[in-house]
Amino acid sequence: MTSAVWHPFFQHATEPDPVRAISTEGAYIRTDRGPLLDAVSSWWVVTHGHNQPQIVQAICDTAGHLDQVIFAGLTHQPAEDLASALVGMAPAGLDHVFFSDSGSTAVEVALKMALGYWKHEGDGRNRIAVIEDSYHGDTIGTMSVGERGVFNAAYDPLMFGVDRLPFPVGDRSNTLDAFETLAATGKMAALILEPLILGAGGMRVYSADVLAGLRAICDRHDVLMIVDEVMTGWGRTGRLWACDHTGISPDIMCTSKGLTGGVIPLAATLASGRVFRAHHSTDRRRTFYHSSSYTANPIACAAALAQVRLWQASPMQDRLDALETMQGERLAGLAEDPRFENPRQCGTIAAIDLKVPEGGYLSEVGPRLRAHAIDQGVLLRPLGNTVYVMPPYCVTAADLDKAWGAIASFQV
Template sequence: MTMDHRTTFAGPSPVWHPFTQHALAPEPPLVLRGEGAWLTTATGERILDAISSWWVITHGHCHPRIVAAIRDQAGELDQVIFAGHTHLAAEALARRLVALAPAGLAHVFFSDSGSTAVEVALKMAVGYWRNIAEPRSRILALEHGYHGDTIGTMSAGARGIYNAAYEPLLFDVTRLPFPAQGREEATLTALEAACREAPCAALLVEPLILGAGGMLVYPAWVLAEMRSICDRHGVLLIADEVMTGFGRTGRLFACEHASVMPDILCCAKGLTGGALPLAVTLCRREIFDAHYSEDRRRTFFHSSSFTANPIACAAANANLDIWDEEPVAERIAALGALQEERLARFHDDARFASMRRLGTVAALDLAVDDPGYLAGIGLELAAFFRERGLLLRPLGNTIYVMPPYCVTAGDLDRVYAAIAAAAEHFGRG
């Protein structure tokens, strides 16, 4: 079927949308175009994308350099099996990522989403211990963590509404208390105790900020101490930088704030500037070497049909070109300052609590009688913002702002004016 902007569809849509309760959700807008920080619908409405379309868009929608790279690659090589073959875009990207990532990460495994990047990391860790004849399978993870929706990543994530229906499929992990302000030592004590109690394969963490868990922030020194404890007990550290990578926290990778080198690092979302699905799992040489053998049973058995898709890799290389050749770090610093200035207006507002910012990410909690992810206020807030031409998707009563780096001061003024209006409409205090 050939479609243009005038295309209409008869009858209800057969589409089943992610994280959507269709019995409660309004009809979604049909988006036709994206440019910079803005989306345009079929009715001509413009929507400010204040959450980077689920945290993926970094430099802006349809960035011309990324679009051109996709177009060029699509006309040259669209896809090739990556088992037993390679291609220029993947080879270049892997080398560039190793050069940019924290020192010591020497190998790059490609996949296609954040969930699979973390799933790969868990399998790498368990496979490493098995292949060096010291089997370990115990995984440690932070309370409130979220790592994806595959079985392994759901198992490692916080148990609750995201995965309650699938509990029989999940494996147990040891959970550490979140290092909330003033309670950081409790987390470190729990990690030390868990490592002493029994051999552990790996500690999986979102470095410095937990995304879907509520944009919860903890200090860099805690991450550094967790690294030290893992070192003392020979536990692998997996950094889930799916959200935090590519500048969200003010550095290219969040681990840089703590000068931490993880044993395994996961990236997705911003890897292609948000244009196409691509993910990587980087690991230390020792982990690769544990799978390197003439014994085929030690092969790392993981793949997807579109591993290292050439078009996606070309988009990622274009993204890295933008980082190399444009003042991206300056844009990120400026965006962080703009966020801080606008967040400050709510610091003495009793209708809000826990104002927090890390790099380009800002969040605050609206004071309501029924907080939490499933609270109806989340849907009401999303609809409230949507009526004002804003794409904001609160986590229950937690409102967060995570825009593309090209957003303007005027755009942010519009976002924060709507947040103030939401406080007038819904808040208490």
């Protein structure tokens, strides 16, 4: 196949031609090679299912009378209604919503908000703390606060330094002790983290106690907490937000991916009144200078609002609980298989590692497993030797049997 397209995270010199998608519905993508069970929610974005009728209708209704309008100095009802809904659903104290267009951008916005806060408060704080193996996106700021490695080695001259905390292991005190020491210096502007589970960093899971402990340290030393709920939000960890497992409220929270049900790009960065007020001034130099051309696109906002209403009107917690149980049962079926190790689960997300001599993101077992799964009618996207299943919430028990069956039938 001859194509002008340059695909993301895709090595054109070694990969076979991409599978061509034709249509989508529910948990499936119909392709030129037959139907594929979307066991990774198309990069973790699809929540209620592909082509969810209410979301599609909201897009059609809005596109018929309102398309893109500049959001600097103008507003519109889809954005106003969505912002109000998000504030009502978010952890307490996140009262201001800044719209953007992707998870990476939402995190860039959060970092700029945090640094702007301390600049405007007249404090010299400018250090950012992160947890090792984290991933927050592929723009310069988000790469800087993510793990350094194969994803971003070529761009190292562009990135700024951060303070790295060890991933929580054992009794988890290693992370808390390290952050306590850093926070006590008085130089920490913010801590940014993926709550409870690292996504691209290998689906590594840590306890809610650590999350609560990090919040307590932020409170003691007046450090802003930024929570990246781009992947974890909208039910992936078994609750609406991963923060809900502890009841903590961050100072800034990022959401995208499932925000529109995975139908159309949109992101939001929610901030506390404290952060907003630091930028609110008759001195125009304290304006928050960030935007993108499609900020708060009305059609995307309408899609997100339809998704929110689905969440509010449906017994979503029951659905999440059922999916968590089904995932756990199938993960347990591979736990004793000698080809696998380190089974783990966080809500609706289940992961396990293939035992191979060469692990890590560049492990050759990943592309082989991906190809095998496609032959079995399942879309998987292993992180090297880590294989995970993160399906849309409309998935059935039979669908999950198909996904885990494809994993079990793979010969290392």
